[in-house]
Amino acid sequence: MPKKFHVVTIFPEMLKTYLGYGILKRAIQKSILSVEIHNLRDYSRDKHKTVDDYPFGGGAGMVMKPDPFFEIVESLWPEKEKRKIVMLSPRGRLFNQDTALGLSREEKDIIFLCGRYEAIDQRVSDHLVDEEISIGDYILTGGELPALVIIDAVARLIPGVLGDFGSTEEESFSWGLLDYPHYTRPEHFQGMSVPDVLLSGNHSEINRWRKKQAIKTTLEKRPELLDKYLLSDKDRELLEEIKEDSNELDRSN
């Protein structure tokens, strides 16, 4: 059974373009992943196919009407037990890698409701939506990019999407830490060289170096991530080394 996403939007082409490239395209072709895009306007009942209207109580901006959202959900996914309806909104729970992992394990079809304009009628959130998700504390012009961001992050966690490598050893090793530095050819480039250890062929030394670099980078750029990360005895040893290295540098300056 492929992982099934649905997206409800007034701009279907925005999403279709992104899904037509790279790893997502391949996963869809291989039927590991299914993403269906639905045009909300097709579910508007009035003769002008309107999906928005003026806000009760006045004020600037337009509000998306509730009825097209109820109409599409009730006609395409009538069974509550088989669907999970997600609304993209700055008010939602902040999306992170844990959310992505949770959604990748979800058995139900996941339906994203993408709003435009200032708001969506509150009754959609109150009576149709199971979860509101925000991709970050900033305001976008619509929920389409957030839906793509979530689909992208979830898709690469589905077994088979990335191929053989990726999710296995590599990610569990660095889970919760920032990535270590990567290098490829040429070995010498404009006077800049590649760390010797990576050319040594000594894989236990290479792994040790990478882990140390991952901890060092995390400590420097996102120290709050280290607080959540469970350091092993080996990790603590590396952390001590990092601190000693920086003390030595201080002394020599």
Ligand code: 4GX
């Ligand atoms: N992470 N936006 C949604 C319209 C809207 C407003 C209120 C529902 C309720 C956003 C974000 C985001 C802008 C998408 C407002 N829809 N979505 N849109 N940040 O800023 O998810």
